[in-house]
Amino acid sequence: MSLNSIASSPGNCGFDNNITLPDLSTMLQPIFPIALKFEEVVYKVKLEGQKCKEKTILNGVSGTVCPGEILAMLGPSGSSKTTLLTALGGRLKGKLLSGKISYNGQQFTGSVKRKIGFVAQDDVLYPHLTVFETLLFTALLRLPSSLAHEVKVGQVEHVITELGLARVRNSMIGGPLVRGISGGERKRVSIGQEMLINPSLILLDEPTSGLDSTTALRILTTLKAMADSGRTVITTVHQPSSRIYHMFNKVILLSEGQPIYYGSGSSAVEYFSSIGFSTTLTINPADLLLDLASGIGPDSKHATEQGENMEKEKKQVKEALILGYQNTISNRLKSELCNFDAAVCNWKKDGSKITRKDMKKEEWCTSWWHQLRVLLQRGMKERRFEAFNRLRIFQVLSVAVLGGLLWWHTPLSHIQDRIALIFFFSVFWGFYPLYNAVFTFPQERRMLIKERTSGMYKLSSYFLARTIGDLPLELALPTAFVFIIYWMGGLKPDPFTFILSLVVVLYNVLVAQSLGLAIGAILMDIKPATTLASVTTLVFLIAGGYYVQQIPPFIVWLKYLSYSYYCYKLLLGVQYHENDVYPCFKMGKWEWCKVIDVPAVRSMGLSNLWVDVCILGLMLVGYRIIAYLALQRVHTR
Template sequence: MSLSCISPIPENFGSNFNTHLPHLPTMLEPIFPIALKFEEVVYKVKLEGEKCKEKTILHGVSGIVCPGEILAMLGPSGSGKTTLLTALGGRLRGKLLSGKITYNGQQFTGGVKRRIGFVAQDDVLYPHLTVFETLFFTALLRLPSTMAHEHKVGQVERVISELGLTRVQNSIVGGPLVRGISGGEKKRVSIGQEMLINPSLILLDEPTSGLDSTTALRILSILKAMADGGRTVVTTIHQPSSRVYHMFSKVVLLSEGRPIYYGPGSTAVDHFSSVGFSTTLTINPADLLLDLASGIGPESKHAMEQGENMEKEKKQVRDALILAYENNISIKLKSDLCTFDATTYNWNKDASNVARKDIKGEQWCTSWWHQFKVLLQRGMKERRFEAFNRLRIFQVLSVAILGGLLWWQTPESHIEDRIALIFFFTVFWGFYPLYNAVFTFPQERRMLIKERTSGMYKLSSYFLARTFGDLPLELALPTAFVFIIYWMGGLKPDPIIFILSLIIVLFNVLVAQSLGLAFGAILMDIKPATTLASVTTLVFLIAGGYYVQQIPPFIVWLKYLSYSYYCYKLLLGVQYHENDTYPCLKMGKWEWCKVVDVPAVKSMGLNHLWVDVCIMGLMLVGYRIIAYLALQRVRMR
């Protein structure tokens, strides 16, 4: 029995796609069949804390998957299924990966990447977007700019119809804290995101994980229809039902990273029976395969026991299965790999031209400006609930009103209280946006990796869209805050001074937010990022010029790193001038004293304000550049 592809494809293969999936659109280019071949794939990882020590995850796995077939990777947890799938998707690179993976006889290229859909095990979706919005924004980013807008909308509607999502298309996706659609519907949305690009090869990691048997069967039925339409489908699956198992064209069974079976799913039980692992029970073939991959024989009486004897028995079973694979399957598979003719599946002339264009020229389906606009629109839709939720508005407004009551119409003679109010502006809007910004990139890390790995957009378009998209959301609350507390506190009732004070506070908000983004992007972990933010804010608070006015010379440089210091000085410089006076009590008499003689003002000074503006501007730009460079280091996996 040959384990390679059954027969060459006809010339019109892929053009009959719509006869298999009648709901899918005809405006996309035809499917260009991809035959996937992988030979002796080995992958190792370096052990942390141990120099020059490596652990082998995959031990020489080989196979062929042709258009129209579904290859299922079976095995217990930790057997290397996801690692192999990731390698086949071109997402594992470096010296630790060896072997040969080809697509129609070609190496992995940008053109091949465009025709691969990858569905991760976890459904990484924005919780506040509806199903239609999720797929629509994906279509805008992943479908070529040459396609008309109405065709993209039609593509989304047809995918929604094909996946049976019409009933929930206007429902939000939901997440851990937001109620939304069901787990099976989320999985179909994730598959739909890949179906939008009409992939030739689709890879899925545990698409039925956490789903009931009926929903799992529906997911596999969708994949079977996609394969029948000319696609190559590869999926990992943990414990399929018997109905699901019989949909697989081929099966790869892994045990601790080693292959112990490769071939049609229908002949797997016969193979293991022929090597002495038969069972008299009528069971799901997948259950038998998983037991054997775990080292448990079908007639084992110690399946639930633990101990040294059990581990020895498991090792004996695995060794026997590996030997049987080498003797009965591996030799035939190597012969099939050598004789397999990948040129049968070479793309036609038009497809080759498209591939060459992908490789040599345009790397992105859409322009930078288009990506920026779509990401800006999507970001504002997703975060509108987060930025203007009731709790956050209540928090800011209550602090503003309470602060206004505490500083209610502070008279000019109480200049220390006025200065304290000015410093409060600096403190609150120097630290509040910083803590909010720290969460930004760590929370979006998985989404960023998923979309960037799929080649949806450039990092610069994402970063700038995130930056500009946050402006109206992040500046609205501090504006309301200043409007309330400035006039309630009795500061100078000059419209020009008020506007300048507002601009300085908003400037401070942007600088603080930039530092928070940098912390989050560098660490990409919320706990250490918030810890670092706490330490930094405390240092900036103490060195801000209000609490400690005479800092020792050996550490005086610390205040020049604090944006709170510059914001505080600018607010003082706007509110007061060198010649300003205020009524003060001296020797029991009221006199007019100079503002510059007040210790808090004298230690700060009221000169060189433009220098302070420039320094804060450098901080704003510098922190954002650091955040951008840190995001480039995020592991694209």
Template sequence: MPLPSTAPEPAYCDTTAAEVAATAATQVQMDMSRPPCNGNEAVLAYPVQAGPQSLVQVTLYSITLKFEEVVYKVKLDQKQSCWGGTWSSGPREKTILNGVSGVVCPGEILAMLGPSGSGKTTLLTALGGRLGGKLSGKITYNGQPFSGAVKRRTGFVAQDDVLYPHLTVTETLLFTALLRLPNTLALAEKLRHVESVITELGLTRCRHSMIGGPLFRGISGGEKKRVSIGQEMLINPSLLLLDEPTSGLDSTTAQRILTTVKRLAGGGRTVVTTIHQPSSRLYHMFDKVVLLSEGSPIYYGSASAALDYFSSIGFTTSMTVNPADLLLDLANGIAPDSKHATEHGDNMEKEKKSVRESLISAYDKNISARLKSELCSVDVINYNNFTKGHEKKTEQWCNSWWHQFKVLLQRGLRERRFESFNRLRIFQVISVAVLGGLLWWHTPASHIADRIALLFFFSVFWGFYPLYNAVFTFPQERRMLMKERSSGMYRLSSYFLARTVGDLPLELALPTAFVFIIYWMGGLKPDPATFILSLLIVLYSVLVSQSLGLAFGAILMDVKQATTLASVTTLVFLIAGGYYIQQIPPFIEWLKYLSYSYYCYKLLLGVQYSNDDVYECTKGELCRVGDFPAVKAVGLNNLWLDVFIMASMLIGYRLIAYAALHRVLR
């Protein structure tokens, strides 16, 4: 891939223009030799020949990653047990990682192998600075602990591809670039950066295709994985962490992904990946291997030397096998050429336990001491080149709050353009409006009970419909929020406000059309000012209802629980809304004051009628509207107070939603 006309720009807000210029000036084409594992090459002054006619962008900084005696434990649920006839209970802990050590140098790929549940993903998450809880040991990056500077130079590709389904490949990468690349770069430079990543990862053919999701077909699994890698490559990371990058892919696609990763490592990056069961072709692409068995390391070293090591300690095979298959058998406690590999029972479990203990003992005897010596000998004296001068800037955001808000607003509108105005939702709302208009067709003024019922229908339908739509918002976006927030892409406040503002035109268009149809068909007061006020009240109720739905979703973060709570709440609000029960017992009367449907209903009555209006209650006899039982029970006074109470609900529910999100995403 030809280099762009301008030098590749690092995606860090704490990188100076002088550093970029220095890197660009020294990028000359020459053969790549592996960077020394000494952490003192702050700038790799050479691009890498990646293919016949392509150059890989080199990383601006190199990182030497060391992890020493990493131990991670989690607390299990307390369970009561009976000892000697007495009950005792206490916290139990499970060890997920037990003394794992290693070092990865720039230009190397470290593969973490092991069966499911061996702790591979936990270790990778710890190396990415994303693991909370009881973690002990020492993890350093060029001799320093995890920091904001390291975080911005770390790319983390999760096992599951968390992408917006309705965005195209180009849109996905472009919005990521706008959020993660510093605002010191011009838009044209960011576009060139996106183009170079698309070309480098072989995504040109599908660049205008949508990502796709469960309900419609998009790009393939391998292409999604490359898009996920491309999102991280946009920041030109020094450290690239990948969790099961070949999971669910065929062998050819898996090799293409690993070839790309190998090429990226050749650019001076430090690469760590977990992988479940690689083919022999993939295995030989790795420089180093860590083999885990139930959280304990049983091998660390060169991938090519693994078979020789296990042969030296008595675990050899008489046949030619994929090295990864042999390693995984050993990690499961199955010796090579074992005749009992497929059996079950106590004897088999004892044999597996014996094999594991033997392997752990051999590791402690043969590898542990050598590894400690290797960790001590790694020279990271000049780590100051990595962070010098940036200590005070590392916690700053690469872009301003306003820039993040604008990009997130654009992305949200583009992603939800199909969801908010799909034909089913439009048909649902319009059909209800037309059917309601026909049922209340030109209701005479004397039929005040029917008119009041229509106004209550307004408040009920647009008090509950937005609520049920809103409870899905944050639970469905939780994985995306966790991914992007952990990468430091944007502030939570900019996302929350962008989501709130972006929903306005999409959520208010349908209720506007609904009111336009049913208001005039129902024969309500034909006054333009009254119509506009009625429309504004309905839209006001929509916003309050949506706010409550967002709060439910953010607090529970579970769709089933949130919809259950929403159904109970709407039922209570419906009953206490002032229409069905006009004389609520005093001890429970306070419920109606919690119902926004009650205030919406009262405000709609207030703009349609006044207490002194009259209607024909019987033939030839006029009665005051204020004396009608349904109106008298609600009252038409203090309408501005009701407006203020709904405003308090609107703001309060959204603040609760924001606080709940902040707690979940801490």
């Protein structure tokens, strides 16, 4: 199937049927250009502990960006560059954000979101995936299902070549504990993830942060090529070199959220000279702008000093810059905004027009089943090094063998020891999977926020893929555990009883995992999640029916919340029946006693087991629903 035929096929998620896609030997042309206009953007935050007080983070920032242009946001740390970028990317919402941001004259919608590429300052990538795998899974999730798999792979290869990543295509991304590619290569992978979707508008937060000048220049050269192909590029840059600075078409200079310059990058020095801030030195324009935004005038002899006089001088400089902006730039900008028409920004390179009808209604590029399948594949690839690692296998098997030796062929007459072994089943496989599941969502919070805000997949497909992907390990280890300790402990040597016991344990594992997922999803922080999990497991242990058999009536409800209680009761019901007997020593002689008369068994009971099965089923479903609902609010934080 050719690219042209794919582009014209129905259901292609916003691909303009009139656009002919070029060969992959050249960068794909944008689907349609996006002209961005933002007027008087104001953002405030409420001060903690002060209900009525607010702090202004952005104060009336305005501007326009056309296809083919690079808009750079400059300013010292804390000048709200990232906040403005986030707002322009449609990721900053709420009553505290005011102003008007339009894309081709329309407000932000789901269809616009899928045409925007957003590269955050921190590279959020899976450490155990290779460069090729990272980009391929992104392509499979974000490119339309109508595109053939070979085309998506071809686009991945094209982006790898375009960004100079061919040398490390099969290297792992790496992380704090995993050796991987360099920082510059990680940044290029993050940019490549956004390039794959062929965005019309791409926003980048500090893409050159922490990189050497050569690598930074290479990244900006790539962005310049993307702009030249008809994309709209907006980036924040902390301290660009002069070579990088002259690549910018437009510059916004911010000082504590207040705009003090907007216009052509090449005209900035001339503008500041016209309002009294000229310099006699040959200097990088970006350095001059950053000094001014910090309140330091050109050729200042007190730039490194501290004290009341210096702060007063900085305040005077900033006031003069704000006044100059209001008197000189503000009026011109208002006129530009009033007369701005997206059609003025028509990208002439391929003759495409900016029109309102280009914006199609929101729809997903891939089906739910496709998302589930790809996320499952990615999850297995990512966790292939940790799923069946030797430490976890050794941990479980060593406990099983040691427990089997301690309960080695327990005689039928030692019924208390057998009951203790049954309770150990319910406790160990009630707590071990819970603690593992608690870490699941907090560890992936940043990745989930990144991908959900990009509209990569539905939350339901991610949730199901993540929980299903953990099942092989969650079920394989307890199966091996039961196989070892059941027969070593000398429990009822009946295959049917053994299978039922295994099923109950695996059932309990799923319930415990569900509670762990719910705790992790609600708190989304590992430390408080593990603390809550510890308290919960301790309460469930005490109220599980073994240690305290006669719980006071006013707190007896606690045991009915403990899944360990129901698992323990089911295991007892599988192992024993009400008419079963065991040899006991009474009145100086051996005789047969009823199992139901044992206090530990009598307090639990051996009837109504199906009720316990149903209650565990409700817990299994209920905890997972709670986890899913908790995750729904994560990406809106």
